[in-house]
Amino acid sequence: MYDDSENYDPFCFSIIKQRTMKNKFQYIVLLALIIFSVACKKDNYKAPSSHLTGRIQYNGENIQVEYDKVPFELYQYGFGKVGSIGQVFAPDGTFSCLLFDGEYKFIIANGQGPFKWKQTSAGNPDTLVINLSGDKNIDIDVTPYYMIRTPQLAVSAGKVTGTFKAEKIITDASAKNIESVSLYINKTAFVSATDNIAVTTVTGANITDPNNISMNVTIPALVPTQKYVFARIGLKIAGVEDRIYSPVQKLTF
Amino acid sequence: MKKIYLYIGMASLLAAGSCKRDSEFLNVQPTSIISTDLAFENSSNVLSVLANLYNRQVDFSTVKDWATMADFSESFPSENGRANLVQRNSWGYGEWATWDYAYIRELNLFLERLEASTTLAAADKAQFKAEARFLRANYYFEMVKRMGGVPLILKSLSYDFSGKTDDLQYPRAKESELYDFVISEAEAIKGDLPIDTKSSAVFCARATRGAALAMEARAALYAGSIAKYGAGTPTVSLTGGEVGIPASMANAYYTKALNAAKQIISGSVGNYALYNKKPDLSENFANIFIDKGNNPETIFIEDFKLKSGKVHYFTGSNQPRYGAEEEEGGRINPSLNLVESFEKLDNTFAPIPIADGSGNPIYYTNQTDPFAGRDARLAGTVMLPGTSFKGRTVDIWNGYVLADGSVFSGDDRGQQKVLPGTTGLRQVVGFDGPINAKEFTAQSGFYLRKYLDPAIGSGSRGTNSELPFIRYRYAEVLLNAAEASFELGNTADAALYMNQVRLRAGLTTPLTPADITFDRIVHERRVELAFEGHFFYDMKRWRLAHVVWDGVKMTVTDLLSDIGKATKRNTQPYALWPFKYYNPASPNDGKWLYRIVLPSLVTGANTFQMGNYYSAIDATVRANNPKIVKQPNQ
The missing domain is CATH 2.60.40.2060 (Immunoglobulin-like)
Structure with a gap:
């Protein structure tokens, strides 16, 4: 058995390596130049840095739920297509998101959670507007059954x-x-x-x-x-x- | 002097070649693209276009992908890459979604271009038109089953680059409108579709009058049950009717379902009958899916043909692995949950007997003994331990049970070890397993038999199989008629229809009208139509899905109680492992005994959430078309 696998070189790469070593250096320099020349632009956006944290509560007491079962949605308008930022509440009823500053609309979809979320007269979930600039902690009131x-x-x-x-x-x-x-x-x-x-x-x-x-x-x-x-x-x-x-x-x- | 003719000749040739105008010279028709005019010029060309549309139908379960049949605890997926089917706790809201409006558009375009064609014979044109309308209705049916009401688009839409898309944005139609559309289309086209004379085996691969009516019966039945049983889950509805059908509409739908089914049963649209050609009833049942020549049961199929490029490898994926043509297979392992639900010949339900009243194991001489005296469909659907495929007996047993009750087994297929107190090696585990977490072994103790092709080469990669996939068959029509009759209060007719199907399965004692209950209807469809893509939709339309897949892990007590009940929990696939008894001092030495096992890979429990009843519509679709309302409970 040949078990010295570190030195095992079935395709003789080491020979090829030696032969091309002279040319290789120039390529590395060239490649590095190309990479540096395109990489010196700054990123357009900073990473999101504002924490939105909070909890669902009734009279100051957290609503305790099941892990990964009760979702909520955040919407932000003004960026073309609209889709929700979907998230779930932690088992102890808290949540935490890392977001950009801006205006968000918060809803809990119909039929989610062991509680009632306010609805509009048309029966759609009502919207909670959250203006985020820096970290923010909010308590969201719901009425449990x-x-x-x-x-x-x-x-x-x-x-x-x-x-x-x-x-x-x-x-x-x-x-x-x-x-x-x-x-x-x-x-x-x-x-x-x-x-x-x-x-x-x-x-x-x-x-x-x-x-x-x-x-x-x-x-x-x-x-x-x-x-x-x-x-x-x-x-x-x-x-x-x-x-x-x-x-x-x-x-x- | 003679040369001058040569010059003149050459000059005239040049002149002849150059008198084209430049614009024409550049205007060359591509030879690789067939123009619309040419495509719709004669019937063989139209058929080619139509074949493409046929080929793009969507099925829930299909022999083209074994994993589409493996979910819902009806089987254990014996491929480790698919273990997530039994490890996950819930399904994503987007699962099972289909939204192929490109297909709808091409069907609409086909219909429009066909209409514009002037060279086709009137009869051909009418049939092609009816076929395309059948395919369109069938796809809308597939969509409404998964998504509820969707935009009903019946003409090709084009964007005019004006920047405005309002006129292209259609709201969702009501769920009932989709079902109404499927039913009315079937009624409208059936006269233009041919009657299946069963003169040719491939006849039913194209739409026939029977196929249109079978689609109508199934669609009306689904709509009726959603109307009736949807009342029990009021949260699964939308105020606009895009999801949910008012309960008041149930009876009208059931009546339509029954009438459509009756037309097929009466024989007025073709000589359909239950397949009954083999004396061995289990073999007969398996043969429904194998017999391509003059099979009276098939109404509409997806056909395959060897050496044509259109073949499938279902047999290769699921055949008993040991000694198979490719030494691979074994993927779908039907669960004990399904196996025990096949009733006994006296029409009663009971677990597979593995222990006597005081809990001592029962010792069997033959491996197949515990399954004796049951519904013939069991052995026709499931490859039981001790039965054979392609002349080779499957070797399914997990090991020896010793005198003290402990298990002596191995961890590789057919492994040999020395039993305690003996000398010499002997095989201590079957070549087909079951071995926990050893993929391609029969980890549930069973293999699948339905759709397995006994032809030579079917399990070989170079040949594959040409067994058809049956989309509509006569037994389902009978069960549809039975269910519709039952829901309309006519249990006598329901018993009549259902008993035909049961008689073919060897259940010779007929059910009386008083025996027909909702549980019976649910049970009969589950066992007759197992792995055919019905189970999931049935559970959805009866609003049973959130009950049977309630996310609670099953206990053995759960497993063994309430067999045959519609609301029985079914969250985890259980296994039944055969063992050999080793105790030379006992008369039972060498006999078989069985134990119930939960395969070690099964760690999740199926949870069907209310939001799973209708698959999520993609956020991109909703962003592009704000008129699309969201599904409930998501």
Whole structure:
């Protein structure tokens, strides 16, 4: 076996290298000149440098959502074709974009998120105008159908127990029922209906007292072993696709 | 003196050649481009143009690309480059989109130029026109299934370089208007299309009266179910009707679907019948897709022909790999989810029996035993372990189960090892796998049989296959009629239509009208039409997609319960692996046992979001034409 692969030269490149070494230098200089002559223009634009950060909230409390499931759109007009700058909210309801200064229009498309976003009389999502010059932090108010109040997550004897109160926020004609509530656990901080290792679900019909819902879920064998899990409660609203969640909590045992 | 004639001769030749005007001299017609006049001069030229348009039809599933059949947990894709099909958690909003207005424009141009042609025979002209209108309607049908209402453009549009494009910007038509268009076009053209006499095998590669009616039946059925079941998902609609059909229109559509289907069933548009030529019912079912000579079941196909350039390599991609012509294949592995949904011969649903009541494994003498007594379509659709293809038995088993229940296996195809307590090497894993993450092995424990061509050379790169892809077939027409009858409240007729299809599958006990439920309709289409491009659209139009693909990982309990239920979760493809039992002290030594496995590559769970019901219209399209409204929930 020939395993000295660094010196292995099946096509004898080394011979070619030696022969052309004399001419090569001139080419390198020439090439460098050409590159320098076209490269000395400055770039037209600076990179975007203004941070737009914020969160979706209701009465000062973040709306907790699922990772990569609740998108919003930013539009900037005046540059020819119009398309959205699509982004998603982080699981804790915050967002962060790096943008150029200018005027942006912010919307959350219909049917996204476990909450109501204001609509125009025609039924289109209403626009929030954001004037950006330098960094900016905004709180975006939305009205959720439900809020998960006083979530308490605890671990004991290989089980995670969660108790909470489901408060109905929207009680007018557009009120919606609870389809189900679930307690999720996962090995990482991404805990949701999609990302979990175990889940317990109680359907809306089986909830006797929304002010005191209690569930528990058994922790399965963790491979590789770890001495903690992340847990979270999710509430599915009938007729609404996205769930509203409680904050993710790390539980060590 | 004689020379003078020569000079005169040469001079006159020169003069003759130079009397062209300069402008004419430069005006040379290209020889490589056929002018419009020439193309539409006689019927064989027109047919050539039309052939190009035929060739550009769009199918959801096609034998030209195996991966188009591999999604939705109905199968496991046994090619590591495609593992994302089972690793992703959701589909992008843009997935499945089609927006080929260049094709629409060329169909419109074809129709206009055909109309202008004066040299064609009237009968030829009428047929060509009807064929082009069929193709246009069929593509609009394909678009409305994926995109909802789209701009309905029925003439060629041209830009006049004025800088204004307003007159070229069409808004989206209503979803119902698209379906109405498909239905009315089918009615308008059917008289000009020939009746398929089945005298020639390739007849049904072109539009026929039966094809137009089959398209009409399917389109009306889709529209009816969107109207009816769309009521359950009010968020999947737009106020302008571009997406969503009012529930009040459902019955009218179902009636149209039933009438169109009945015309085909009555035999008035051609001698269509269920394929019934082989005594072995599974072989008979597989043969529907293989038999090109006088096949009464096919209504409209995409044809292929060896040595013509138009061939496909579906067999090569999916054949049992061991001992195959190219030593490659094995890609589509039907999932246990699909396999167990084929019912038993007494019309009941049950999991594949692998354990007795107290949880002990059942030992089988023959590898095919656990699948015995089931719907013949199972073995006709799926290559079960222990069955054979091209005379070679597939070698699917994962390893030995030892007396203590542990598995002794290998990590390469047909690997040999020494079993504990023995001497000498022996094979400990099948040559066709299954081995986790080993591509091209039967990782779900099954291979695909549907569309696999038994002809010699079909699995060889130099030859390929000429099996047709069936777009419309008679069994689907019967099931369309059954569904439309059921939705119109006539369960007796529904049972009558459905029982014909079931009888051909060996289910000899007929279903009574009381047995016909929505679950039955859903189930029958799933098993009869598996891998034919229907499953996904069916789930969409019944608004079941977000229910069965709800993003929740499946447990084995999920897998084994509620078989035959329309709302059964189907988010991850499960596998059923055969093992050999090794325990010389036991009478079961050497027998087969089975275990349910989730292939290790399956890490995602299908999530069908509400925004997936209608594929996103590209931002560029919407920027160019602000009249296009966005899809709901995106």
